[in-house]
Amino acid sequence: MNGDGVVIEFTLNGKQVRSPGSSARRVLDVLRHELGLTGTKDGCGVGECGACAILVDGEPRLSCLLPVAEVAGLTVTTIESTDDEAVERVRSAFLQEGAFQCGFCTPGMILVASRIPAGASDDEVRAAISGNLCRCSGYAGIIRAVRRAGAGDPDAPGEHGGSA
Amino acid sequence: MRYSRVSSVGEALTAMERPGAILYAGGTDLMVALTRDRAPSPGELVDIKGVQAARGIRDDGARLRVGALVTAAELANDPLVSSFASALRDAAAATAAPMLQARATVGGNIATPHPAPDVAASLLTLSATVCVATGPDAVERLAVEDALIRGGLGRLESGGASPAMILAVEVPKATRSAFGKLGTRGAFSRSTLAAGVSILDDACRVVLCGDTARPFVAESVGAALSRGNHLCDSIAADLQAAITSDGSGTVPNRARLRLIAGLVRATAERAGAREGDR
Numbered sequence: 001m002n003g004d005g006v007v008i009e010f011t012l013n014g015k016q017v018r019s020p021g022s023s024a025r026r027v028l029d030v031l032r033h034e035l036g037l038t039g040t041k042d043g044c045g046v047g048e049c050g051a052c053a054i055l056v057d058g059e060p061r062l063s064c065l066l067p068v069a070e071v072a073g074l075t076v077t078t079i080e081s082t083d084d085e086a087v088e089r090v091r092s093a094f095l096q097e098g099a100f101q102c103g104f105c106t107p108g109m110i111l112v113a114s115r116i117p118a119g120a121s122d123d124e125v126r127a128a129i130s131g132n133l134c135r136c137s138g139y140a141g142i143i144r145a146v147r148r149a150g151a152g153d154p155d156a157p158g159e160h161g162g163s164a
Numbered sequence: 165m166r167y168s169r170v171s172s173v174g175e176a177l178t179a180m181e182r183p184g185a186i187l188y189a190g191g192t193d194l195m196v197a198l199t200r201d202r203a204p205s206p207g208e209l210v211d212i213k214g215v216q217a218a219r220g221i222r223d224d225g226a227r228l229r230v231g232a233l234v235t236a237a238e239l240a241n242d243p244l245v246s247s248f249a250s251a252l253r254d255a256a257a258a259t260a261a262p263m264l265q266a267r268a269t270v271g272g273n274i275a276t277p278h279p280a281p282d283v284a285a286s287l288l289t290l291s292a293t294v295c296v297a298t299g300p301d302a303v304e305r306l307a308v309e310d311a312l313i314r315g316g317l318g319r320l321e322s323g324g325a326s327p328a329m330i331l332a333v334e335v336p337k338a339t340r341s342a343f344g345k346l347g348t349r350g351a352f353s354r355s356t357l358a359a360g361v362s363i364l365d366d367a368c369r370v371v372l373c374g375d376t377a378r379p380f381v382a383e384s385v386g387a388a389l390s391r392g393n394h395l396c397d398s399i400a401a402d403l404q405a406a407i408t409s410d411g412s413g414t415v416p417n418r419a420r421l422r423l424i425a426g427l428v429r430a431t432a433e434r435a436g437a438r439e440g441d442r
Contacts, residue, residue, distance in 0.1 A: 004165065004166045004167070006166075006167070022167075024165040024166070024167045024198075024209050026199060045196070045199060045200065046200070047196065047263070047264055050261070050263065053263065060263050060266075061263060061266070061267075062263050062267070064195070064199070065191050065267065067167055067188075067195070067209060069167040069211075112263070127262070128262060130261045130262070131260065131261025131262055131263045131264060132261075
């Protein structure tokens, strides 16, 4: 996609940034190739795997389907963020639960999980992360981590196991 | 490629007269097509999400008016849709995963019903009408089946003699309807098989998709369902007719016919079909 001379400005992880490329360029490409933030993963590229998930004004969005012009003036949070308490809480829970294997899905998974309401059941967690594929099939640990982060009791009986 | 925003139907139609301009809303199909080079890159993406006339869900008496920009997530959680168009709610809730539901629009699913025509199929189940703006104050109404038969309105939007934009759908209120689908993965899958059932004025209407290029009204299945008859032969007959009309697909084997029959019966039960419905 060629440049169109429009500079897009937005807030990225608390800092103001500018993207001078094409306004129709995918946010995913701007993050990874213009701004050097490679924590956001380029997975399927068609919106099915969730590895590219980011938060736009706090809402989970697929950066592979989003032209950068759509985030002009908005707040974008990626896995590199250090000032989002909910993201930090989930990240910490993932570490405590060892909720990753290869780690490719982890950035998107953590960002999406950070918006799951506290106390969500296993089924609600599964539904919320259903657009985030873990190819290692490590869902049991992921669900435990999400529930730990949400102050749900990860040792609650009868709710463990299964896949999303 | 340029990106522009419009806030009215008139602006959208004017923008479409610019060479290479294409309407853009949720982008769940368009962005994939562009980035994977399956579609020639347009000169301009015209973002229509600011067009208020294409937003919102409202009660219009005998019908619901659903704006073309309403997302699957909005449909799945709307009380009016739940009460009067359960099939539409079911389809929206079964469309992909939350992040896609937050972006995918009603208009987009009609304009580009492949590969996941769940919302379009549920609108066909409910005998909805598609409102297409052909001028700032001019609206053409099409039955959903006509819109789908015309290959989706994307063609109308981008290559028609004059610009046009899907504005809304009008859905006759039906207190008894449901939509069900089967896929390879429960939480998030494209349907390999889907069925919609609505009962309006005690008449059963069944829509099937998964074995043909487009969802279609399975008239014999609806009749057989009402009479309490076995469904497999009717399904085979309706599929054969649809395939002949479509020019693609094959009539499935007996095992799949039974699977379709099971899905139709389960969906009809959820819709509230009962003996005596025509």
